[in-house]
Amino acid sequence: MSIGFRIEVRAGASRAGRLTTPHGEVSTPVFMPVGTLASVKGVSQKLLEELGVEMVLGNTYHLYLRPGIDEIRSLGGLHRFMSWPRGILTDSGGFQVFSLSELRAISEEGVRFRSHLDGSTHLFTPESAIEAQIGLGADIIMAFDQCSAYQVEPAEQRAAAELTLRWAERSKRYFEQHKHQVPWSKSQLRQESRVSRFEEGSALVPPLDGAGPPGSTFAGQTQALFGIVQGGIDPVLRKESAERTRELDFFGYAIGGLSVGEPRALTREIVEATLEYLPWDQPRYLMGVGTPEEIVEYANLGIDMMDCVLPTRAARHGLLFTSEGRVSIKQAQYAGDQRPLDPNCRCQVCRRYSRAYLRHLYRSNEVLAQVLNTTHNLSFYLDTMRAVRHSISAGRGTRFLSEVWSRAKP
RNA sequence: GCACAGGUGGGUGAGUGGUUAAAGCCGGCAGACUGUAAAUCUGCUCCUCCUUGCGAGGUACGGAGGUUCGAAUCCUCCCCUGUGCA
DSSP states (O other), X not given: OOSEEEEEEEETTEEEEEEEETTEEEXXXXXXXXXXXXXXXXXXXXXXXXXXXXXXXXXXXXXXXXXXXXXXXHTTOHHHHTTOOSEEEEXXXXXXXXXXXXXXXXXXSOEEEEOTTTOOEEEXXXXXXXXXXXXXXXXXXXXXXXXXOTTSOHHHHHHHHHHHHHHHHHHHHHHHHHGGGOSOOHHHHHXXXXXXXXXXXXXXXXXXXXXXXXXXXXXXXXXXXXEEEOOXXXXXXXXXXXXXXXXXXXXXXXXXXXXXXXXXXXXXXXXXXXXTTSOTTSOEEETTOOOHHHHHHHHHHTOOEEEESHHHHHHXXXXXXXXXXXXXXXXXXXXXXXXXXXXXXXXXXXXXXXXXXXXXXXXXXXXXXXXHHHHHHHHHHHHHHHHHHHHHHTTOOOOOHHHHHHHHOO
């Protein structure tokens, strides 16, 4: 017994639950911001805590290249390295098989990447990807998979799904043999938990005697491994992939290989077709999704976990999500606009700054633009998910983003 | 006053007789972004008209003239800027 998941309320297909990890509890459905390089771009860990972020992503491939797994492990693991006391989930590098497709070669053994940093080559195998993730010490780690593009031929899609299944088995086997090698210990966990109770930069303040944070009663010290279902846009292949992944007995199951260029209606179809064959009482993680509308929709379909770079990347590019739709803050129409970005949003950015100012910061290429824009977008996503959870807990589903925000209006 | 070096589209700056309405960069206006090679990428950016097209006209490289079939590019004069010398 290591890490736990408990469904507390069900409403239709949706469910609200609790994921217990060695680094705190996570209320599901959860949206996890992406912090590829041990940083959610543009925002501090302190702010993430204030926003109520309970789990962030890290990326094995990128952290392996820089600063290196050994360095992070020797510094006590990723949590301690990045001073993040709450949950972390690491992706295995499987997505880079897709996103860095021009810099890699796939074989049965694994994937050989050519580093975008210095051109050196690196072989990633299911074993090495798990070894690296144990070294990083995330609470949830992912099997090494082959994420393939939407356009690939059905035969190739099947081959990718089959390969992913064989790699899943190897991932699982390696994990079971080595999972005790996590870089954090019980005593370290207690120490980290205490630090999280204080303001950033106040490490000299003595810890409260024996006090742990709420939810620090972790059930064990090991990580949890998720399997990833592939299969492209073929429902039959998805079903088979889901069933065979399930046979390998993972702690949770992810739906991968979506949001890679396919039409959105198709994404939803495949998600539904896949969910049907995943165990209902275990965590289900839809990888790489999505827009505010989509995260509401998928939570409603029974997805427990989602992550996406969209809120953070779009923020840095001047695209902001609001209860009234999208705002491209760089547009000329916001010059002189004194209104808050989103009148229904209570985040610190919307409470304090005007659209005119946010536009000015963006156009002036001020770093503060990235900070504020990211703060708002993450806040909006987190608020949206919170509202969805409340809605589910109240025994009703919430199907549309507009419903979420019409209830939230002051 | 003399001697050099210059004056190019919103800015900067290429171009030194012929696909040059004039490169590139910046600025401006839009668009894209979904397990992050992304503070990135793409398109448009003189005026008018239309069947929005490697479309048709019109303007345009300090000013005025000139040479030439053809000038941002060559010549003359003028105006202006920078540097040096008086």
